Amino acid sequence: MIKKGSKSYSIFYNKCPKCQSGRFWYKNNPYLNIFKDNKLTNSQCDRCNFKYEIEPGFWFGAMYVSYGISVAFLMIFGASLLSVFGNIELLTIVSVLSVFVVILAPVNHFFSRLICINIFVDYKNPNK
Ligand SMILES: [Zn+2]
Secondary structure, eight states: OOOBTBHHHHHHTTBOTTTSSSBSBSSSSHHIIIIISOOOBOSBOTTTOOBSSOSTTTTHHHHHHHHHHHHHHHHHHHHHHHHHSTTOOHHHHHHHHHHHHHHTHHHHHHHHHHHHHHHHOOOOOTTO
16 A cells, blocks of 8 residues: 555656645546547646646656657567577567557557656655
């Protein structure tokens, strides 16, 4: 159980980084946000009215987080493939990894924005 008030609570429960009550994304499922509703994040928190896009171009920072997540995934999963299937061809590894990166792109996008905004915004308890 992740404690409310921590940044990981906001990231894993899809909550506003400031009040941790309102939702950051419309849905908790990354695939539903992109493929079904065709919407991105809420523009502001429905509880504390915190505007999520702090400044114009703020989400460009999420690209760097997304890149880091992708590289970490590729290194860990690629090394796992190599260790499980010892003499596998490089083209096969690259193909398998490419398919997984494309399939997991909405999940990566979902978490990269949440991580990016949690780097810059701290939780403020409204009761204090
Ligand atoms: Zn809020």
